[in-house]
Amino acid sequence: MRLFTDHPREVGETYGEHFFMASSFGVPMIMAGFACLLHGFFPFLFEKTGSNLVRKLYGRMVTHRVKEKAGKSPEVELEWCI
Numbered sequence: 001m002r003l004f005t006d007h008p009r010e011v012g013e014t015y016g017e018h019f020f021m022a023s024s025f026g027v028p029m030i031m032a033g034f035a036c037l038l039h040g041f042f043p044f045l046f047e048k049t050g051s052n053l054v055r056k057l058y059g060r061m062v063t064h065r066v067k068e069k070a071g072k073s074p075e076v077e078l079e080w081c082i
Contacts, residue, residue, distance in 0.1 A: 032050050
């Protein structure tokens with residue numbers, strides 16, 4: 001059971017909250033991934049979709065998810081694996 005609860009607890013969430021937060025990152029990433037694939041074939045489509053999403057999600061993660069620990073900057077605590 002700890003496999004399912006340790007990490008969510010570390011970031012201050014329940015398992016359910018963590019699932020919804022991770023999904024709110026994962027689903028847009030999948031959609032932007034498809035847009036990037038299409039952009040590869042049709043360079044005039046979705047020119048900024050991927051980079052815009054990365055900036056938006058990074059901003060959300062830094063603003064809402066990073067927990068400062070004593071003596072460490074928020075960047076040190078940023079985890080890309082939600």
